[in-house]
Amino acid sequence: MPSTGTPPDWAGVDIAVPRRSARLPGISMAGFRQRVPGAADIAMVAHPSVSLLVDLTEGAGLVYDTYGRRERGTVVIGLLPGELRTGGSGPAIECLQIRLSPPVAAKVLGASTEFSGTVVSLEDVWGRDAGRVEDRLRAAATWDERFTIAVRILSRRLDSHPPVDPEVAYAWRRMRTSRGRIRVDGLADEVGWSRKRLWSRFGAQLGTTPKRAARLVRFDHAAHLLAAGHAPAGVAADSGYVDQSHLHREVKAITGAPPAAVAAAPWLAIDDVAWPAPPRGSSR
Structure with a gap:
């Protein structure tokens, strides 16, 4: 399947993906940083995964709108059957997107039935752990460090919850x-x-x-x-x-x-179609 490269709408955005050695089965991650100060307005396409969007933006942070409901900050996005718009403003909009296959999400989140077609705060799911995770990721100096931290956190949660049938x-x-x-x-x-x-x-x-x-x-x-x-x-x-x-x-x-x-949707997926994979050994 030919690659279309990074869509034009993302010309001002840096995208980082983890090295293959820093990946877990059923989980994909990407980091986004908007280089140009100002507002962002992105329509996210439905995807067969449960997603965590970890807001690493300084200031007002990200805002999500779906079904007439609004959420801020770090959220869990369920198996989305419709359109979700996310936006924000500030000197540098940053977020870490973690996509979980539904069987993996059931372990990582400890539950799944409340997430279909919804957007909920990660704090509602993980409690105070959500804030601690966000602080650790924000304090990391590079995307490589952030991916490593995320893998460790997700691995622990995978080990502490039973699998689906x-x-x-x-x-x-x-x-x-x-x-x-x-x-x-x-x-x-x-x-x-x-x-x-x-x-x-x-x-x-x-x-x-x-x-x-x-x-x-x-x-x-x-x-x-x-x-x-x-x-x-x-x-x-x-x-x-x-x-x-x-x-x-x-x-x-x-x-x-x-x-x-x-x-033409810029947030289509974390794969070689939405944006080309980085050279070997690079997190872009």
């Missing part, structure tokens, strides 16, 4: 590998559960239904193809939509924007 974890992996093109009934047969049990356990542990999860995974695949410059008609066929009109309706329903706008 193996059947639920398997169902999620199958959704990802099939790019969302899998029948839930067939998935239930694969794990040896009834459809009702799969929906119940999946929802209780990952905070959404299998059908909605598969829908978001399929959309994510289509969004990446669009971002890579593929024509909508081909994207629709490759992603399992009936036709281009079906793709348009689905993208509009999930994001509130047409496919062309989603293709």
